[in-house]
Amino acid sequence: MIVPFTRILRRCAVKGLGVLPIFCRKDMKQSQYFIPTLREVPSDAEIRSHQFLLRAGFIRQVAAGVYTYLPLAKRVLNKVEGIVREELEAIGSNELLMPALQPKELWDQTGRWDVYGGELVRLKDRHNRDFALGPTHEEVITEVVKDYLNSYKKLPLNVFQIQTKFRDEARPRFGLMRGREFIMKDAYTFHATEESLDEAYHNFVKAYTNIFTRCGLHFRMVEADSGQIGGSQSAEFMALAEVGEDTIVYSTTGNFAANSEVVDLPVGAPSPDGNGEIAHAKGIEVGHVFKLGTKYSEAMNANFLDENQKKQSLIMGCYGIGISRVLMAALEQNNDDNGMIWPKAIAPFDVHVVAVDMKKADQAEAAEKLYADLKMAGYSVLFDDRKERPGVKFSDADLIGLPIRITVGRGVSEGTVELKVRSTGETLDVNLSEIAQVVKDKYSEAK
Amino acid sequence: MIVPFTRILRRCAVKGLGVLPIFCRKDMKQSQYFIPTLREVPSDAEIRSHQFLLRAGFIRQVAAGVYTYLPLAKRVLNKVEGIVREELEAIGSNELLMPALQPKELWDQTGRWDVYGGELVRLKDRHNRDFALGPTHEEVITEVVKDYLNSYKKLPLNVFQIQTKFRDEARPRFGLMRGREFIMKDAYTFHATEESLDEAYHNFVKAYTNIFTRCGLHFRMVEADSGQIGGSQSAEFMALAEVGEDTIVYSTTGNFAANSEVVDLPVGAPSPDGNGEIAHAKGIEVGHVFKLGTKYSEAMNANFLDENQKKQSLIMGCYGIGISRVLMAALEQNNDDNGMIWPKAIAPFDVHVVAVDMKKADQAEAAEKLYADLKMAGYSVLFDDRKERPGVKFSDADLIGLPIRITVGRGVSEGTVELKVRSTGETLDVNLSEIAQVVKDKYSEAK
Numbered sequence: 001m002i003v004p005f006t007r008i009l010r011r012c013a014v015k016g017l018g019v020l021p022i023f024c025r026k027d028m029k030q031s032q033y034f035i036p037t038l039r040e041v042p043s044d045a046e047i048r049s050h051q052f053l054l055r056a057g058f059i060r061q062v063a064a065g066v067y068t069y070l071p072l073a074k075r076v077l078n079k080v081e082g083i084v085r086e087e088l089e090a091i092g093s094n095e096l097l098m099p100a101l102q103p104k105e106l107w108d109q110t111g112r113w114d115v116y117g118g119e120l121v122r123l124k125d126r127h128n129r130d131f132a133l134g135p136t137h138e139e140v141i142t143e144v145v146k147d148y149l150n151s152y153k154k155l156p157l158n159v160f161q162i163q164t165k166f167r168d169e170a171r172p173r174f175g176l177m178r179g180r181e182f183i184m185k186d187a188y189t190f191h192a193t194e195e196s197l198d199e200a201y202h203n204f205v206k207a208y209t210n211i212f213t214r215c216g217l218h219f220r221m222v223e224a225d226s227g228q229i230g231g232s233q234s235a236e237f238m239a240l241a242e243v244g245e246d247t248i249v250y251s252t253t254g255n256f257a258a259n260s261e262v263v264d265l266p267v268g269a270p271s272p273d274g275n276g277e278i279a280h281a282k283g284i285e286v287g288h289v290f291k292l293g294t295k296y297s298e299a300m301n302a303n304f305l306d307e308n309q310k311k312q313s314l315i316m317g318c319y320g321i322g323i324s325r326v327l328m329a330a331l332e333q334n335n336d337d338n339g340m341i342w343p344k345a346i347a348p349f350d351v352h353v354v355a356v357d358m359k360k361a362d363q364a365e366a367a368e369k370l371y372a373d374l375k376m377a378g379y380s381v382l383f384d385d386r387k388e389r390p391g392v393k394f395s396d397a398d399l400i401g402l403p404i405r406i407t408v409g410r411g412v413s414e415g416t417v418e419l420k421v422r423s424t425g426e427t428l429d430v431n432l433s434e435i436a437q438v439v440k441d442k443y444s445e446a447k
Numbered sequence: 448m449i450v451p452f453t454r455i456l457r458r459c460a461v462k463g464l465g466v467l468p469i470f471c472r473k474d475m476k477q478s479q480y481f482i483p484t485l486r487e488v489p490s491d492a493e494i495r496s497h498q499f500l501l502r503a504g505f506i507r508q509v510a511a512g513v514y515t516y517l518p519l520a521k522r523v524l525n526k527v528e529g530i531v532r533e534e535l536e537a538i539g540s541n542e543l544l545m546p547a548l549q550p551k552e553l554w555d556q557t558g559r560w561d562v563y564g565g566e567l568v569r570l571k572d573r574h575n576r577d578f579a580l581g582p583t584h585e586e587v588i589t590e591v592v593k594d595y596l597n598s599y600k601k602l603p604l605n606v607f608q609i610q611t612k613f614r615d616e617a618r619p620r621f622g623l624m625r626g627r628e629f630i631m632k633d634a635y636t637f638h639a640t641e642e643s644l645d646e647a648y649h650n651f652v653k654a655y656t657n658i659f660t661r662c663g664l665h666f667r668m669v670e671a672d673s674g675q676i677g678g679s680q681s682a683e684f685m686a687l688a689e690v691g692e693d694t695i696v697y698s699t700t701g702n703f704a705a706n707s708e709v710v711d712l713p714v715g716a717p718s719p720d721g722n723g724e725i726a727h728a729k730g731i732e733v734g735h736v737f738k739l740g741t742k743y744s745e746a747m748n749a750n751f752l753d754e755n756q757k758k759q760s761l762i763m764g765c766y767g768i769g770i771s772r773v774l775m776a777a778l779e780q781n782n783d784d785n786g787m788i789w790p791k792a793i794a795p796f797d798v799h800v801v802a803v804d805m806k807k808a809d810q811a812e813a814a815e816k817l818y819a820d821l822k823m824a825g826y827s828v829l830f831d832d833r834k835e836r837p838g839v840k841f842s843d844a845d846l847i848g849l850p851i852r853i854t855v856g857r858g859v860s861e862g863t864v865e866l867k868v869r870s871t872g873e874t875l876d877v878n879l880s881e882i883a884q885v886v887k888d889k890y891s892e893a894k
Contacts, residue, residue, distance in 0.1 A: 027539055034541050034604055036595035060591050063550045063578070068591050071541040071606070078542075092474055094481050094518040095525075099628045100547070100611060103510045123570035123580075125627075126615045131510070133570075133580075144507050144515050148483035153834075157481055159518070164547060164611060168573045180572070181546045387600075 028349065030384045034071050036060075037396050047243045049331040050175035052340050056399040065172025065180035069324075072400065075348040076327050077183065080215060081162050083345065084185050084321060087210045091203040093158040093187055098140045100164065104130035106139040110299040121166045121180075133166035138296045138318060141188045146302035149314060152192040155304065158200060160187035162323060174243065176328040177284060183323040190297075191315040192306060201233070201291055204319045208237055208287045215326055216343025216447065218333055220283065233291040238283025239329035246283045284329045285322070292316040334423075340401030341423050344446050349382040351439065352402040356390050356409035367408040370417070370435065377436060379443070398422075403446045404439060421446060475796065477831045481518050483507075484843050494690045496779040497622035499787050503846040512619025512627035516771075519847065522795035523774050524630065527662060528609050530792065531632050531768060534657045538650040540605040540634055545587045547611065551577035553586040557746040568613040568627075580613035585743045585765060588635045593749035596761060599639040602751065605647060607634035609770060621690065623775040624731060630770040637744075638762040639753060648680070648738055651766045655684055655734045662773055663790025663894065665780055667730065680738040684768075685730025686776035693730045731776045732769070739763040781870075787848030788870050791893050796829040798886065799849040803837050803856035813879065814855040817864070824883060826890070845869075850893045851886060868893060 035057040045051040053059045058073040069077060085095065104122075107113035113120075113132070121133040134140065141159065149157060165184045172180050189200040205221065212219045217239045238246060294313035296302070302314045327346070334341040344350065351374055355367035364385075371383040382402060384393050390409075397405050407418040417435060420427045421442050430438045482504040492498040500506045505520035516524060532542065551569075554560035560567075560579070568580040581587065588606065596604060612631045619627050636647040652668065659666045664686045685693060741760035744750070749761045774793070781788040791797065798821055802814035811832075818830040829849060831840050837856075844852050854865040864882060867874045868889050877885045 032539055032603075032605075034543070034592070034595070034606060036592075062546050062553075062587055062590070063548060063576075066546045066548045066550075068546060068587065069544040070591075071543050074542050074544050077544070092479055095521050096481070096518050097516040097521050097524070099509050099513045099515060101510060101513045101613070101628050103513075106509075118573045121570065121572070123568065125568070126565045126617065129510075140509055140515065143509070144517075145481070145483075148481070156479075158479075159481060166548070170573065181548050 028382050031386050047174050048335055049328050052335055053175055056340055065169055072348040076346050079346045080323055080326050083211055083214050087207040088160050091207050093160045096159050097161050098137050100133050102132045102134050102140055106143055107132055110139055110296055119167045121168050135165055135167045137186055142296050142300045142302050149190055149304055151304055152306050155192040156196050157190045176324045185321040185323055187319040189317040197291055197315050197317050200317055204289050214345050215330055216345060217330055232293045235289050236285050237287035239286045241284050241332045242282055244282030244284040286325050286329050288320045290318045292318055339399035342401050344403045347403050349402050350379040351381045352397050352405045353381055354384040354393050354397055354407045358385055358387055362412050363408050366412045404443055475829050478833050494621050495782055496775050499782055500622055503787055512616055519795040523793050526793045527770055527773050530658055530661050534654040535607050538654050540607045543606050544608050545584050547580050549579045549581050549587055553590055554579055557586055557743055566614045568615050582612055582614045584633055589743050589747045589749050596637055597751055599751055599753050602639040603643045604637045623771045632768040632770055634766040636764040644738055644762050644764050647764055651736050661792050662777055664777055679740045682736050683732050684734035686733045688731050688779045689729055691729030691731040733772050733776050735767045737765045739765055786846035789848050791850045794850050796849050797826040798828045799844050799852045800828055801831040801840050801844050801854045805832055805834055809859050810855050813859045851890055
């Protein structure tokens with residue numbers, strides 16, 4: 001008997017569905033992937049990295065200094081974040097995640113609500129309470145840990161997060177370089193002694209050196225002003241680039257390796273030690289390490305009992321990396337007139353398989369097989385299976401700049417494909433029976 | 448010759464540092480890990496999952512409805528996000544990342560700026576321009592894709608993001624259940640035909656079934672109102688829980704498996720088809736699938752040319768999962784009086800090694816070795832190496848609720864340790880020579 005009732009919307013569409021077998025197809029076919037490349041150089045993009053990010057379909061502007069990261073850019077971000085996680089966990093840093101919304105009361109304790117100025121994004125909630133959107137998280141982390149860190153026995157503590165940050169730049173510019181919403185890794189350490197802070201600071205310097213080296217950046221560490229955050233010692237990691245916003249000057253006795261001596265000098269000053277000439281370069285700030293001391297802990301009553309049961313202020317350090325800036329800086333350092341040249345550690349994909357004419361059965365079939373085989377061999381592969389003209393496909397492939405490109409064209413009838421190394425331009429015809437080995441060799445050679 | 452100059456801060460601390468070998472120590476020793484457990488039940492936490500999240504050191508409140516995810520919670524979130532990524536990539540969804548800041552102009556196009564009400568977080572930038580902090584991203588994604596999706600040849604498109612969202616709840620409550628800042632997975636699809644939308648909708652229902660099943664949730668899919676987003680067909684995925692905010696009613700002819708029949712009835716109504724009794728349960732909404740139709744594309748002039756070169760509005764779907772709610776719902780379904788009982792797929796660690804007395808050399812040594820061996824065998828391991836009383840350690844371990852606990856105590860002198868399965872309470876003494884095999888067996892049995 002069917003009994004009436006007031007409201008049945010519909011039977012559940014789940015009915016009869018089983019649980020799909022869990023395996024990762026991850027079909028990265030360009031016909032179904034979102035890569036909106038552009039032919040024209042966008043007029044508002046002043047620097048090459050910004051131009052290429054727009055042209056290659058990596059980012060789109062939503063408002064001044066506010067961007068959407070499209071799928072290719074998101075893959076690069078995920079890789080950079082993976083490297084950052086590995087290196088920070090290796091120095092014992094614990095990942096957590098703090099909120100963007102920060103109540104004014106916390107910022108009042110340190111006085112930063114009044115000091116920070118127009119760059120702090122402020123808002124009121126429905127109950128008229130004031131909040132900031134966090135540009136940094138010293139107040140929040142100090143509030144979170146201070147009850148727990150009540151004894152020297154619980155120190156040191158080392159935590160980090162990877163998070164979207166907000167800063168209302170007066171003049172957002174250069175795409176991801178000076179945006180109003182951006183992705184940061186920020187870490188905070190807490191200590192009982194200056195020696196313990198020194199050790200953490202040193203560990204972060206080492207970790208940052210590893211991170212930027214692994215991301216393929218040419219960079220320098222430069223002692224710096226600590227600016228609005230305040231503190232006793234700090235240094236910036238600068239990716240060298242013509243378009244950088246800061247001028248750094250260094251002795252040419254070193255070279256571009258990470259362990260060279262770097263000093264911060266006025267432009268044009270002579271060498272400090274007479275052992276080399278002074279060179280100068282511009283830098284994109286990609287990382288920052290600070291010894292904060294007790295500035296925040298004193299303001300927020302964040303104390304611990306030392307070995308003598310005496311109350312002391314927690315000694316702090318903080319450490320930032322601009323994740324979205326690393327992407328920009330890597331690109332600014334690695335491009336040519338045709339487009340991007342991704343360092344392989346952070347490339348969105350390892351290999352680009354380009355089928356010249358998908359309407360030709362032999363080409364389509366060989367390309368599909370190559371795509372499947374390379375994925376099985378452990379490479380991440382983007383497969384251009386679009387029904388586009390060859391010229392469009394080649395120029396898109398150059399623009400996107402994956403480390404290895406394999407073009408499947410007419411040669412397939414004789415069993416060969418073309419392999420191109422993006423960074424060197426080296427091009428060779430390879431027999432399909434040898435392609436696995438050649439890809440392996442050329443990929444391992446690529447930087 | 449040392450030449451004077453106006454400003455040298457200091458020589459670079461990087462000098463002499465090499466690049467560390469890349470390997471992942473990931474030392475998860477509790478003495479250096481941030482797990483601020485509490486003895487007392489926090490007075491403001493009404494439901495068990497919220498109480499345990501606070502007591503076990505998973506979250507801390509920063510403001511009403513605004514939380515910090517501490518390291519253990521962040522590990523759970525990372526696991527849930529990993530499962531979501533895998534299942535969505537398996538149905539061909541491309542990950543991207545849109546900004547939180549959304550200009551009012553976009554929301555004016557769809558009229559939502561005026562309609563959305565007090566739950567929309569609004570702010571002005573330094574130039575007095577209006578922005579919303581995104582609770583959903585229909586306007587942004589439509590704006591991002593509409594120029595590209597100008598032809599049926601480029602359809603369908605399927606994209607998703609995992610992102611922090613904002614909603615100014617009048618009454619934030621139940622911890623992560625109804626917060627003002629929370630983590631969502633939101634996906635959007637674009638289609639040329641209703642059939643194509645049907646297919647995507649169906650794929651998402653399958654993917655969601657996989658995701659929630661893998662996360663260990665008991666759940667139902669229920670057809671639902673589409674609320675403020677608007678559209679033609681929608682369904683909610685409800686995790687069953689006494690504390691849920693929505694009442695769902697279903698026929699008991701099915702059972703708690705995912706493929707049972709579920710209908711949405713008023714409480715207490717008789718069975719619709721007479722084949723079973725009516726039961727009712729409360730549900731926590733963890734997912735939502737919507738057929739949006741052309742509501743947004745019409746409002747925003749998002750058109751494509753069909754096969755007959757005729758202009759049509761893009762047909763859309765959108766699909767959400769509350770990532771932070773999944774954590775809360777899993778916990779609400781899996782706990783006992785002593786604490787959390789994590790399903791192994793989303794547990795913060797697989798195994799908890801508890802050294803009873805770190806001052807005893809044989810216990811400390813055996814525990815360190817076990818910790819190293821289990822990590823080498825591929826388990827994620829939390830090692831309680833703290834110099835705390837055994838009672839504190841055991842109660843913390845129960846509270847945190849990892850699937851397998853191994854207690855290294857006095858038995859070590861006879862070569863045995865105690866293994867406990869958290870979900871069943873099963874406890875057994877195991878010889879150290881057999882521990883690897885027993886952990887493997889018990890871990891694979893655990894749900």
